[in-house]
Every structure is written in C-alpha cells, then in structure tokens.
Amino acid sequence: MKIGFCSDHAGFDYKTRLIEALQQKGYETADFGTDSSASMDYPDVAHPLAEAVERGTVDCGIAMCGTGNGMAMTLNKHQGIRAGLAWNREIGELVRQHNNANVLVMPARFIAFEEVLVITSAWLDTPFEGGRHQKRIDKIPVRK
Ligand code: RB5
Secondary structure, three states: OEEEEEEOHHHHHHHHHHHHHHHHOOOEEEEOOOOOOOOOOOHHHHHHHHHHHHHOOOOEEEEEEOOOHHHHHHHOOOOOOOEEEOOOHHHHHHHHHOOOOOEEEEEHHHOOHHHHHHHHHHHHHOOOOOOHHHHHHHOOOOOO
C-alpha cells in the first residue's frame, strides 16, 4: 500500500517521523511536502495530496497541521476526498469504520507523537463497516 503525506510547518516534525516509522513497517510512501519547519500555507500541499488520492497515484493519505482543521477544510473541497480529523485511537478507528476516510488528518500541536502512531495504526488496521455507513458516505458528494 502506498500512502501520501503532507503537513505544514506545524506538522513537519511528526510527518517526517511518521513516514520513517511506516516505511519501517513496509509501507510505500510519497511526501507532498512541506520540506522544512519554515512557515508555509497548508493548501499548497493539501491540494496536491488530494489530487493524488483522487487519481489513485497513492492509495490513501495522511495530513497534519497545527489543529488539523486547515488541512481537513482544504482536502474536503475535493469531491473524491473524505478527510477525517482524529485525535485519539477510538476516533482513528471510527473514522475508518464509519466514514471510510481516505485521508487521515491529525492535529500535530495537540497530540504526542506516540498518539500519532497509535491513531495511524488504528485507522490503517480497522476495516470499513459498510452497510448503513456506505449509504451515508454515498450521500456526501455535492450533486451537480
Ligand atoms: C499554523 O500556525 C496553523 O494555523 C496551522 O498549522 C493549522 O493549525 C491551521 O489550521
């Protein structure tokens, strides 16, 4: 499985460490930036990650900024994206189980790195429940 990543300056350190941890577990990774802890604008990296997930260049994505909200707002502008914000293990499970999020978003300034690892594993390892949840996520895209 290939996972795409993006962060702004607030999430840069965690993103770098998470990529390394997931590579060690055997995941393929693609980093859409940012490349340093210098201040930058999260949409500049969130849009390229969203486009890669929509195109299928990567199977899913993980995004981090300070609160996670800027990333989630930007990613969810894309019709094919379900970006879900998670800040603990249970929400990491539920955002897969109920929402089948194809991008996991975490608030880097409000959780410890150990929690990032736990939430990511929960999201990656939990199956989507389908059924009534499939019907609900089918209704998310805006009809033209
Ligand atoms: C950066 O200071 C901060 O605004 C950003 O990381 C994020 O929290 C925005 O939603």
